[in-house]
Amino acid sequence: MQKIVFMGAGSMAEALIHGWIKNEVVPANQIYVKNRSNVERLHELRNIYGVHIIEQLEEIKDADLVILAMKPKDARVAFESIAPYLSENTAILSVLAGIAIETIEKALGVRPIARVMPNTSAAIGMAASGIAFNEYVTDSQKSIYLQLLEAIGIVIEVEEDKLHAITALSGSGPAYLYYLLEAWEKIGVEFGLSKETVRKLMVQTIAGSAMMLQKVKEEPEVLRRKVTSPGGTTEAGIKALENFRFNEAIYACIKSAEARSRELARGE
Numbered sequence: 001m002q003k004i005v006f007m008g009a010g011s012m013a014e015a016l017i018h019g020w021i022k023n024e025v026v027p028a029n030q031i032y033v034k035n036r037s038n039v040e041r042l043h044e045l046r047n048i049y050g051v052h053i054i055e056q057l058e059e060i061k062d063a064d065l066v067i068l069a070m071k072p073k074d075a076r077v078a079f080e081s082i083a084p085y086l087s088e089n090t091a092i093l094s095v096l097a098g099i100a101i102e103t104i105e106k107a108l109g110v111r112p113i114a115r116v117m118p119n120t121s122a123a124i125g126m127a128a129s130g131i132a133f134n135e136y137v138t139d140s141q142k143s144i145y146l147q148l149l150e151a152i153g154i155v156i157e158v159e160e161d162k163l164h165a166i167t168a169l170s171g172s173g174p175a176y177l178y179y180l181l182e183a184w185e186k187i188g189v190e191f192g193l194s195k196e197t198v199r200k201l202m203v204q205t206i207a208g209s210a211m212m213l214q215k216v217k218e219e220p221e222v223l224r225r226k227v228t229s230p231g232g233t234t235e236a237g238i239k240a241l242e243n244f245r246f247n248e249a250i251y252a253c254i255k256s257a258e259a260r261s262r263e264l265a266r267g268e
């Protein structure tokens with residue numbers, strides 16, 4: 001793919017660009033960026049990464065791949081603006097949360113379309129992505145997409161319908177963990193520790209627990225029980241979580257995010 005155009009040059013576009021250039025999967029001179037109005041942002045990306053700026057939509061005519069990376073609420077207007085300039089051979093990769101492949105086919109024509117749900121950890125090569133394809137994506141295109149996404153983390157191919165669940169779990173997931181950290185920092189400070197100390201301890205705790213799951217290959221429940229001494233501190237903490245219906249809260253969190261993804265797919 002010689003010419004890859006990002007429609008929308010926000011944080012997700014930058015995470016992908018950063019990962020591809022740093023890992024030398026796509027050279028900067030094959031990447032083009034376009035925003036709705038923020039030209040300063042385009043100059044910023046050009047200065048940092050050496051990518052090209054699209055000045056006129058006509059320049060997307062010879063693109064091999066157009067990446068849809070605007071917010072879902074801006075998608076309709078964006079589709080209308082680019083549809084006249086897409087050539088038959090241009091493939092589409094969408095990172096739009098909740099916008100169905102069928103909707104994109106209707107707006108941009110039947111062509112190879114891939115839908116990916118990455119997360120912001122792409123910026124440091126640690127994304128967890130799900131990807132789904134329509135029937136026109138060839139095997140060689142699929143392997144290119146998988147390579148592009150492996151450069152920024154891990155990727156799992158799923159049926160399109162499952163992308164709603166992936167959006168709710170790993171797409172939004174970093175935000176839940178940051179939210180948890182915000183709460184830990186607040187309580188740690190109340191106990192007289194500095195915010196920096198709590199952050200250092202808890203970031204390592206999250207990273208260490210994740211690595212344990214990856215390396216030791218035991219179930220989370222088994223690892224949890226190993227931490228929990230009978231009558232000890234962890235047991236007291238977990239009891240409090242249970243009293244506040246922790247499992248129900250997490251269930252409601254993921255269910256709500258999954259349902260919102262489905263609403264977005266219906267244009268609500």
Ligand SMILES: NC(=O)C1=CN([C@@H]2O[C@H](COP(=O)(O)OP(=O)(O)OC[C@H]3O[C@@H](n4cnc5c(N)ncnc54)[C@H](O)[C@@H]3O)[C@@H](O)[C@H]2O)C=CC1
Pocket residue numbers: 007008009010011012013034035036037038041069070071072074077078079081095096097098117118119120171
């Ligand atoms: N931020 C995240 O954690 C994740 C975001 N996504 C998806 O990635 C997409 C982008 O999200 P962010 O990068 O966070 O948004 P963002 O707000 O940082 O960037 C979106 C950019 O699109 C531009 N834009 C809007 N309308 C446009 C148009 N018609 N033509 C060209 N550019 C246009 C805006 O000017 C803005 O710079 C969203 O659809 C979101 O659902 C997916 C996975 C994770």
Ligand SMILES: O=C(O)[C@@H]1CCC=N1
Pocket residue numbers: 097167171172
């Ligand atoms: O909140 C959102 O809609 C997007 C999708 C996953 C993460 N951010």
